[in-house]
Amino acid sequence: MAKTVINTFAAATFRIIGNGSTTHNLFTIENTTGSARVVGVRRLVVQLDTLAALTAVMPIVKTSRAGGIPGSGTTLTKNPFDTTSSISSVANVTLRAASGADGGSATSISGAPGTTLWQQYASRMHTLVGQVLAPDNPLIPTLADNTPVILRPNEALLVHVAASAGSSNSTGNQWFVQCVWEEFTE
Amino acid sequence: MVKVISNTGLAATFRTVGNAATGHNIFSIHNAASSNTLVGVRRLVVQLDTTTALTVVMPLVKTSRPTALPTDGTPLTKLQFNPVTDTANSNVVLLGATASDGGTATSITANPGATVWQQYDMRMHTSTSASTGQVQAPDNPLLPALVEDTPFILREDEALLVRVVASAGSSNPATNHWFVQCVWEEFTNV
Numbered sequence: 001m002a003k004t005v006i007n008t009f010a011a012a013t014f015r016i017i018g019n020g021s022t023t024h025n026l027f028t029i030e031n032t033t034g035s036a037r038v039v040g041v042r043r044l045v046v047q048l049d050t051l052a053a054l055t056a057v058m059p060i061v062k063t064s065r066a067g068g069i070p071g072s073g074t075t076l077t078k079n080p081f082d083t084t085s086s087i088s089s090v091a092n093v094t095l096r097a098a099s100g101a102d103g104g105s106a107t108s109i110s111g112a113p114g115t116t117l118w119q120q121y122a123s124r125m126h127t128l129v130g131q132v133l134a135p136d137n138p139l140i141p142t143l144a145d146n147t148p149v150i151l152r153p154n155e156a157l158l159v160h161v162a163a164s165a166g167s168s169n170s171t172g173n174q175w176f177v178q179c180v181w182e183e184f185t186e
Numbered sequence: 187m188v189k190v191i192s193n194t195g196l197a198a199t200f201r202t203v204g205n206a207a208t209g210h211n212i213f214s215i216h217n218a219a220s221s222n223t224l225v226g227v228r229r230l231v232v233q234l235d236t237t238t239a240l241t242v243v244m245p246l247v248k249t250s251r252p253t254a255l256p257t258d259g260t261p262l263t264k265l266q267f268n269p270v271t272d273t274a275n276s277n278v279v280l281l282g283a284t285a286s287d288g289g290t291a292t293s294i295t296a297n298p299g300a301t302v303w304q305q306y307d308m309r310m311h312t313s314t315s316a317s318t319g320q321v322q323a324p325d326n327p328l329l330p331a332l333v334e335d336t337p338f339i340l341r342e343d344e345a346l347l348v349r350v351v352a353s354a355g356s357s358n359p360a361t362n363h364w365f366v367q368c369v370w371e372e373f374t375n376v
Contacts, residue, residue, distance in 0.1 A: 008336055010302045010303055010329075010330060010338075011301075011302075012248075012301040012302065015243070015246060042330075042332055043330045043331075043332055047305070047306050049243050049244050049306055049309070051241065051243065077300035077301075079250075079251070079300055081333075081336065081337075081339055082339040082341070083251075083339070083344065084341070102246065102351065103243070103353060125311065128241070128311050129311060129312050130310070130311060130312060130319065131308055131309075131310055131311070131320075131321050131322065132244070132308060132309050132310070132311055133308045133324070134244070134306030134308065135324070135326075136305075136327065145332045176246070176306075178303055180330045180332060
């Protein structure tokens with residue numbers, strides 16, 4: 001079957017403050033029912049700066065196919081790699097984040113995670129000493145650059161923080177997530 | 187449609203000192219109106235060395251399409267992967283925010299748009315030599331790394347802007363030393 005890529009897009013969340021809970025939905029990308037396009041997620045990464053020492057196990061950031069299409073949150077701007085108007089993103093593709101401004105108030109995403117598809121530790125400060133680096137941490141395997149994770153109509157990916165205790169995702173945690181996807185037809 | 191690449195270029199800013207403000211434009215690339223070329227950005231990275239401790243959240247470095255073509259700043263010298271065969275287009279302009287390593291600011295005038303991609307870079311939670319050891323400064327991608335194969339396109343009259351966004355001016359002090367560098371190709375579709 002021939003694949004016709006319509007365009008490639010990128011979007012980034014604002015800086016999201018930890019919610020002090022064991023579960024924290026950070027980001028979703030969804031392709032709703034009736035969409036004429038297929039979505040291929042090619043890159044999905046998280047970064048974290050953390051300001052508080054944590055001597056317990058750090059949170060795991062998990063990516064899964066959500067149990068249904070998520071809701072609420074802050075809808076993100078979709079940035080095309082090429083701005084030609086005839087190849088803009090379809091309205092059925094929506095990305096949501098858990099804050100509407102860098103370090104702003106929470107705009108919680110409703111969505112139930114499914115089975116973990118890929119996951120990441122990010123970082124923790126065992127003691128508050130020395131240099132803090134914040135590399136890209138992949139939330140889907142990096143080979144998705146060339147073998148995208150597919151979202152057909154009525155499918156979504158959900159990124160959530162799973163902490164062993166609420167205190168492990170304190171307000172000293174400053175997250176962001178960003179995504180590259182393509183929209184195509186077959 | 188066949189893509190004909192006329193030039194692949196490289197450019198790097200000088201070492202740019204933090205401006206102690208919450209917003210700091212440190213680099214731009216634009217494709218001027220009526221250039222008769224397309225620009226595909228294939229790599230865009232930032233590095234930082236910082237010599238002062240910072241115990242609050244580190245700045246984000248954000249890439250966006252600005253609301254208009256940037257002005258002012260320091261035009262950067264454009265180099266070529268293959269100067270023998272490639273022909274550079276003068277309508278492709280890159281700007282830095284200083285004209286020498288650690289030199290006086292030459293501010294870039296531009297307003298950012300929606301964030302396309304972003305990076306934390308690094309911070310020193312403590313900075314005394316006895317407690318910190320080695321300081322590393324890896325390449326931090328300001329566009330997703332896959333643009334090596336799927337370039338980010340600038341059509342005529344379009345630009346990319348790189349801006350430091352700090353939660354407080356004190357988070358981007360003069361002891362922050364930034365540089366940005368870029369690889370792009372110029373092409374037409376025939």
